[in-house]
Amino acid sequence: MSDEFLQPGNTTRRIQSGGRERSYHVHVPPGHDGARPMPVVLAFHGATSNGRLMEVFCGLSDQADQEGFLAVYLNGTGNQPNVLTWNGGDCCGYAKNNQVDDVAFVHDMLADLAKVAAADPARIYAAGMSNGAQMVYRLAAEMADRIAAVAAVAGPMGLETVRPARPISVLHFHGTDDRFAPYQGGVGERSVYGASFRSVEHTIRAWIHANECPPEPRVEFFPDKVGDGTVIWRKTYGPGKAGSEVALVVVEDGGHTWPGRPPLPAQLGKSTMNISANDWIWQFFLRHPLRY
DSSP, rough: OOOOOOOEEEEEEEEEEEEEEEEEEEEETTOOOOSSSEEEEEEETTBOHHHHHHHHOHHHHHHHHHTTTTTEEEOOOEEEETEEEEOOSOOOHHHHHHHOHHHHHHHHHHHHHHSSSOEEEEEEEEEEHHHHHHHHHHHHOOOOTTTTEEEEEEEOOOOOOOOOSOOEEEEEEEEEEEEESSOOOOOTTSSSSOOBOOOHHHHHHHHHHHHOOOSSEEEEEEEOSSSOOOOOEEEEOOOOGGOOOOEEEEETTTOSTTTOOOOOSGGOOOOOOSHHHHHHHHHHHHHHOOOO
């Protein structure tokens, strides 16, 4: 650990990984003294975006300030600074086409973060949007020894099968009117890269199998309390092996959006205000630290 701890606020770090300069942004909550180990939430932007835009899009920094964790916004790769992607398996863009090793980047980023912040190794989590959601599924599949649990929003898994090193809990949010990454799979009518996505059902079933969760879920319905035309229901599978669970949150008539946040831009579709994805994600993460 370095003696120069990150101070509260936002800092950009640049590192070398895989022969490339890579970068990430860290949001440190107020009152952090640098020495007390804190949980970490790694946030992965969608395709054609970047870490700074993700911070505005998802609002996880506000959650970090309330709950006391480090929010880390990683940058993908691309030919333009605001049009970045992740190699999430079968998608997307520059990162996939150039076979960028984004899993190695996360390893290198965590090593760099350890020099300037006290991260709790049992509470390193990952959350992502769209192509960033595909990236967190890769981390769940390939870095289950480091990542405690993951949350995916509007991005089906880009892998056919998964064999994580240990059971890892998964939380997935998806709108039924998502026209970029369709709930049922296939090519979205507003798809940027023309990728054919696997279905949400494929994603959930793969993780139920990997975690050895019971096949029948507990189902809960949440009414439209704010009158925005969306209805929320959740399927929870578990407990599986080592207390793991797989949870699917369905947003009826929801678009390619982050629940609880306004759609930016509006053409992403309807965003539910009946729930806060950030609240649900954080509560899910709290239940699933890494158990050695």
